[in-house]
Amino acid sequence: MTIMETLPNRPSGRPREFDRDAALDAAMRLFWRRGYEGVSFQQLTATLGVAAASLYAAFGNKAALYREALDRYAQLRGELCMDEASTLREAVHLLLDDTARGLVDPNGEIGCMLNTGMIVSHTDLAQELVQRRSAFRTLLAEKLLNWVTAPDADRLSRYITAVIQGLAIQARDGYSLDELQQAVTLALNAVPATTPLARL
Structure with missing residues (x-):
C-alpha cells in the first residue's frame, strides 16, 4: 500500500x-x-x-x-446488512453470512479487528474495546426490534454477538468460508422462524 x-x-x-x-x-x-x-x-x-x-x-x-x-475499521465493516429481510431468521442469516464472508475476505485481513485486536489487557484501550463491542450489540438489538420485542431483542443480540465472536476466532484459526458458513447454518437453528412481530 x-x-x-x-x-x-x-x-x-x-x-x-x-x-x-x-x-x-x-x-x-x-x-x-x-x-x-x-x-x-x-x-x-x-x-x-x-x-x-x-x-x-x-x-x-x-x-x-x-x-x-x-x-x-468501523467505517469499512460497521454496517449491519439486515434491513431488507422480511423475517427474523432471514435478517440474522444475512448478518451472519455477511460476517463470515468479511472475516476471510481476501481484500482485507483475516478475522475481526474489534473482536480479536485486544482481548486480555489492563490498558484503557482494552476497556474501550469492551465499550465498542457493547455499542455494536446495542445497535444490533435496535435492529432486531423490527422483528421481536425489546426483551427478545436483548437476549438475541447477546447470542448473535457470541456467534460472531466465535466466527472471528475460527477465522483466525484458519477455518475456511465454507466451514464458517456451516457454523452459521447451525446457529440459525436457535433463531425462531417468526413473522416480523414488531411490524404487526
Whole structure:
C-alpha cells in the first residue's frame, strides 16, 4: 500500500508529502493483522515508510493511532446488512453470512479487528474495546426490534454477538468460508422462524 505521494512538478531533492489517509489505512491493516500489542511503534514507522517524528505529528502516540484505526475499521465493516429481510431468521442469516464472508475476505485481513485486536489487557484501550463491542450489540438489538420485542431483542443480540465472536476466532484459526458458513447454518437453528412481530 502506497503511503507517500510525489507531488507534480516538485524540484529534485524535495521531500515527499506524507499521505495521512493512506498511512491510517496501512496502520489499520497492520493492527488488524497482528493486534494492538503485536505491533510496535518501530514496526509502524517501517511499514508506513515514515520517520517517527512524522507519525507522532500526524497521530500522536500509538494508542491514538489505534483508536483512529478502529474508527476506520468501523467505517469499512460497521454496517449491519439486515434491513431488507422480511423475517427474523432471514435478517440474522444475512448478518451472519455477511460476517463470515468479511472475516476471510481476501481484500482485507483475516478475522475481526474489534473482536480479536485486544482481548486480555489492563490498558484503557482494552476497556474501550469492551465499550465498542457493547455499542455494536446495542445497535444490533435496535435492529432486531423490527422483528421481536425489546426483551427478545436483548437476549438475541447477546447470542448473535457470541456467534460472531466465535466466527472471528475460527477465522483466525484458519477455518475456511465454507466451514464458517456451516457454523452459521447451525446457529440459525436457535433463531425462531417468526413473522416480523414488531411490524404487526
